[in-house]
C-alpha cells in the first residue's frame with residue numbers, strides 16, 4: 001500500500017512523529033509477511049521494559065558489555081581524544097557512557113535518540129552528575145541522516161554505538177549505517193561500537209525467551225502502543241511472543257503470533273490475521289569477529305582494537321575512519 005503520510009496526518013490530526021509511526025505501521029502491516037520496525041518498541045513503557053530486560057538473568061548482552069567497558073575503560077578512554085565530542089547513536093540509559101565519562105575529558109556529549117522525552121530526562125540527570133560536561137541531546141531517528149549541533153563543530157568526533165543495536169539492522173542496512181556514521185562524524189572520525197557475538201544457541205534462545213516473560217511484554221507493547229497512539233483496536237491478548245534463532249542468517253527473530261483469526265482496525269483501515277499468522281517485529285543479528293571486521297573494513301573504517309569478555313559472548317571495537 002502506498003501511504004501518503006501528510007494526508008494521513010491531516011485526516012487524523014497527528015503530529016510529525018506520530019504520522020511517521022502511522023505511515024510505517026500501515027505500510028508494514030500491509031506487507032506479507034507482516035512486520036513492524038523494532039525502532040517503535042521504545043515509547044516510555046517500552047523503554048522501561050527494555051531497562052528491565054537488561055537486568056534479567058538470561059539477558060547477558062548488557063551486563064557483559066558493561067563489564068568490558070568497566071574493565072577496559074582506560075584503554076577505551078585512551079582512544080578518545082581530549083576535548084572530543086562523543087556522539088552516542090540510539091542513546092537510551094546513560095549507564096554505559098558514564099563508565100567512559102569518568103575516564104576521559106570530553107568537550108561534549110551528544111546523545112541521539114528517536115525517543116525525545118526519555119532522552120531529555122537522561123540528559124538532565126547526566127548534567128546534574130557532571131555539571132562541567134556540555135550535554136547536547138539530538139532527537140532524531142539514527143537510521144536517517146541528521147545534523148550534529150553547531151557547538152561541536154571544531155571538536156574531534158567519536159561515535160559511540162553500544163548495545164549491539166547494529167544487530168537490529170539488515171546486513172545492507174548495517175553497511176549503510178556505518179558509511180553514513182562516518183559521513184556524519186566527518187574527517188578523522190573515530191567510533192566505539194558494541195557487537196553481540198555468535199554463541200551457543202541455547203544461550204541465545206534463553207536471552208530472548210526469559211522465564212519472567214519480560215521480553216514477551218516488551219514485544220507485545222508495540223501493539224499496545226499502536227492502540228494508544230493510533231487509536232488501534234488490537235486484541236493484544238490474542239497474540240503470543242515467539243523468539244527463535246535463525247542459524248543460517250545468524251539472527252534472533254522476534255515475532256508476534258496471532259492465536260486466532262482476527263481483524264485489527266488502525267486509522268480506519270482493517271488488517272486481518274489468520275490463526276498462527278506472524279508479525280515479524282525484530283531481528284537481532286549476531287556477528288563473528290571476522291564478519292564484523294569485514295563489514296567495518298568495507299564501509300571505510302579501520303579496526304584498531306577489539307575487546308571481549310573471557311567467554312567471548314560480546315565484543316567492543318575501536319574504529320578509525322580509513323582516510
Ligand code: AVJ
Nearest residue numbers: 053163164165167168215284
Ligand atoms: C537493543 C537491539 C540490542 O537485540 O538484544 C532485547 C533489543 N530485543 N530483547 C537486542 C532486544 C529483545 C536488543 N537491542
